[in-house]
Amino acid sequence: MNIIDFHLQNFRNYDKEVVTFIPGINTLIGNNGQGKTNIIEGIYYLLTGKSYRVKREHELLKWDKTDFHLYGDFIVKHHKIFLESHYQNNKKRVKVNQVPCQRLSDFVGTINVVFFSPDDLIMVKGGPSERRRFIDLHIAQIRPGYVSLLNAYNKVIQQKNALLKTYNDKSLKNSQLQLWNAQIIELGTKIILQRDELTKQIQKVADQIYMNLTSQKEKLDISYYALGKKNIQDALLEFPDLLNQKMDQEIERQMVLIGPHRDDLQILLDDKPARLYASQGQQRSLVLSLKLGELELIRQEKGEYPLLLLDDVLSELDSFRRNYLIEFIESSHIQTIITMTSAESQLGSGALFQVEQGHIRRER
Ligand SMILES: Nc1ncnc2c1ncn2[C@@H]1O[C@H](COP(=O)(O)OP(=O)(O)OP(=O)(O)O)[C@@H](O)[C@H]1O
Known part of the structure; x- marks a missing residue:
């Protein structure tokens, strides 16, 4: 391209x-x-x-x-x-x-485009939203329906948040919240599965690039954590229960507390969280590996860099x-x-x- x-x-x-x-x-x-x-x-x-x-x-x-x-x-x-x-x-x-x-x-x-600037280092040390942004942007480029899926999910979250902020009648609220929860599960499951799949793909290529950059000395491991769990199948099975368990807390705090909009990618360097321990140089190598990994995956998917x-x-x-x-x-x-x-x-x-x-x- x-x-x-x-x-x-x-x-x-x-x-x-x-x-x-x-x-x-x-x-x-x-x-x-x-x-x-x-x-x-x-x-x-x-x-x-x-x-x-x-x-x-x-x-x-x-x-x-x-x-x-x-x-x-x-x-x-x-x-x-x-x-x-x-x-x-x-x-x-x-x-x-x-x-x-x-x-x-x-x-x-x-x-397709891959962009890299020094500000991208925030992906390592910043909050989960920075890492979600990276994986979402990547998926959006190669999966045509993903932007619409994310938009639909975010709309449901906004509407459920609005409901949590307005009604005071708890019983009415519970039945309406269940309706939104059903949509959160339906759309959220699709988002979680794609993020997990694409994270695994990036992990494979980025780890190899990182090893080359560090002369085989360090190992990079990236995994997607859905609903606080590394095992995605377990997370999806428990999704309805987790939403029910959180309901009282959500009503109290007036916001949706569980779902892929709160998920994170865990990045480990030699089994230690990069967010806590990576030096400036390691952060640069890490982000460079992720970006070059992204380039490689787009080429595999689209046939062109x-x-x-x-x-x-x-x-x-x-x-x-x-x-x-x-x-x-x-x-x-x-x-x-x-x-x-x-x-x-x-x-x-x-x-x-x-x-x-x-x-x-x-x-x-
Ligand atoms: N909306 C705008 N309208 C007109 N000028 C703008 C606007 N936004 C930024 N600028 C001007 O654009 C210039 C900054 O451009 P840019 O960020 O591309 O710089 P750069 O060449 O990349 O510099 P650096 O090497 O410092 O990063 C500044 O002079 C700024 O005042």
Whole structure:
């Protein structure tokens, strides 16, 4: 999967700019605050319908502007795909090959992308929601119905939360809560099974990559914990009882306390929780292994590597890991867009772009 041209209009610090990428490594260099990350963010937004930096699209608008427009030509399995995204009056419209998409889930996964920035280290040390986000984004890219499934589940959780907050009549509440619980079990089971399956797949590839990165010295183990349990079959069998047991507590705290929206991935390094013990270097190797594992799985599923976006990552890696990453990218022919400041050592191969105050110029 390749991006050819990418156009930005009124997006962040860009007025109207176009950049033509090459199939290999594309390096964007420039001083701080010139707009390198904004390009990566724009491509990510075009491909996923979401920014990884902000929740509200309004912040992506160039200051004083009322609409932004992103579009580009892509190649997937030798076919050209034209993708565009237009945001105006709090509404976004997306088109694939000029055809409007009704829902986000209609186009997410059309062109796959793996994104890696230093902020991703939060996946190791942060709370369960960061790890759920990683696995959910991965599944959303390769399983077409997953975004709709997650949306449907989240809606049920919102509605049950609303019920828990409003009614005071306990008997009425119990019967209505049972209705929501039935839906939580139905949708939640589908989410749990897919997360468990995909976590096992990532575990296999990421463990091998991590061993290579650490010269076979350390072992990486990732597992999905559903409803607080590692054994998924047990968790699913007990799902109805667990919901019943929690009901009084849920009524008291006015929120849904059990279900896949509270699950977690456990990451162990040599059998110890990475969240508690991993050093900065180990966290970087770990996240790098997960991201490269994700690339590999997308290739296995889709027959092509996704687009790889690396924002300010190279300077954070030591030379061994940096070389491993570059070798992986080059030998696998993965189209990659890398940002770095001009002060850092530049890569020998590929195209080089200079980014300066919202303008992009190809230098090599
Ligand atoms: N909505 C916006 N409208 C206009 N300009 C914006 C907007 N949001 C951010 N900017 C500007 O974009 C610039 C930051 O761009 P970006 O984050 O891409 O920098 P960068 O080149 O990646 O820098 P660094 O090397 O520091 O990460 C800043 O100058 C900021 O003021």
